[in-house]
Amino acid sequence: MKKEVVNLTINDTPYELLVEPQVTLNELLREQLDLTGTKISCAAGECGACTVLIDGKPMLSCCTLAATVKGKNITTIEGLAKNGELHPLQKAFVEHGAIQCGFCSPGMILTAKALLDENPNPTREEVKSYLAGNLCRCTGYVKIIDAVLAAASQMNKGGK
Numbered sequence: 001m002k003k004e005v006v007n008l009t010i011n012d013t014p015y016e017l018l019v020e021p022q023v024t025l026n027e028l029l030r031e032q033l034d035l036t037g038t039k040i041s042c043a044a045g046e047c048g049a050c051t052v053l054i055d056g057k058p059m060l061s062c063c064t065l066a067a068t069v070k071g072k073n074i075t076t077i078e079g080l081a082k083n084g085e086l087h088p089l090q091k092a093f094v095e096h097g098a099i100q101c102g103f104c105s106p107g108m109i110l111t112a113k114a115l116l117d118e119n120p121n122p123t124r125e126e127v128k129s130y131l132a133g134n135l136c137r138c139t140g141y142v143k144i145i146d147a148v149l150a151a152a153s154q155m156n157k158g159g160k
Contacts, residue, residue: 001020001021001022002020002021003018003019003020004018004019004020004021004067005017005018006018006019006066006067006069006070007070007071008069008070008071008072008073008074009072009073009074010029010033010035010074010075010076010079011035011074011075011076011078011079012079015033017032017066019032019066019067021065021067022065023065023066023067024061024062024063024064024065024066025052025059025061025062025064025065025066025069025074026038026040026050026061026062026064027066028066029052029061029074029076035076035078037076037077037078037106038050038051038052038061038076038077038106039103039104039106039107040062041103042062043062044062044063045060045062045063046135047104047107047134047135048060048104048107048108048111048133048134048135049103049104049106049107049134049135050062050107051106051107051108051110051111051134052074052075052076052110053073053074053075053110053113053114054069054072054073054074055072055073056073056075056114056117057114058110058111058114075110075113076106076110077090077105077106077109077110080109080110080113087109087113088151088154088155089109089112089113089116089147089148089151090109091151091154092147092148092150092151092154093105093108093109093144093147095147095150096143096146096147096150097139097143098139098143098144098146098147100138100139101137101138104134104135104136104137104138107134108131108134108136108144111130111131111133111134112127112130112131112147112148112151114130115127115130115131115148116148116151116152116155120152120155120156121152121156122148122149122152124145124149127145127148127149128141128145131144131145131148
C-alpha cells in the first residue's frame with residue numbers, strides 16, 4: 001500500500017511521518033514512536049484505555065486512523081508531565097490509590113484532563129458521567145473519581 005505523509009504535533013513536538021492508510025493512531029504512537037503509555041486493550045473502542053487528546057478532545061486511538069490526524073495536536077500520557085514534574089492529575093491518581101494495575105490510567109487521566117479543561121470545578125456526578133467510556137477492572141472507580149476531584153481542587157488553587 002502507498003504510504004502517506006502525515007504532519008502532526010505530538011506532545012509539543014512536530015513530526016512528519018510516513019504512514020500506511022490502515023495504520024491506527026495507536027499503532028503509530030506505540031510502534032513507530034515508542035510512546036507506549038497509550039495502551040491497547042479491546043481494539044474496538046469499548047474500553048477507553050487507548051484514549052489520547054486530539055486538539056484537546058479525548059479520542060480513542062485504536063479507532064482513529066493515523067492519516068486522519070494531519071495537522072492535529074496530539075497529547076499522550078507522556079506529554080502531561082512537564083520539566084520532570086507530574087501533572088496534578090497524575091499526582092492525584094498516585095496519592096489517592098487510583099492506580100492499581102495501571103492499564104486504564106493513561107486513558108482515565110487524559111479523559112479527566114479534557115474534563116477539567118472544559119469544566120475546572122466538576123461535581124462528582126459530572127466526573128462519573130465524563131469518565132463513563134473508560135473501563136477499570138481494579139478500583140471500582142471511587143478512588144479515580146476522588147483523584148479527579150482532588151486534582152481539580154489543587155489546580156483551582158493554582159497548582160498546575
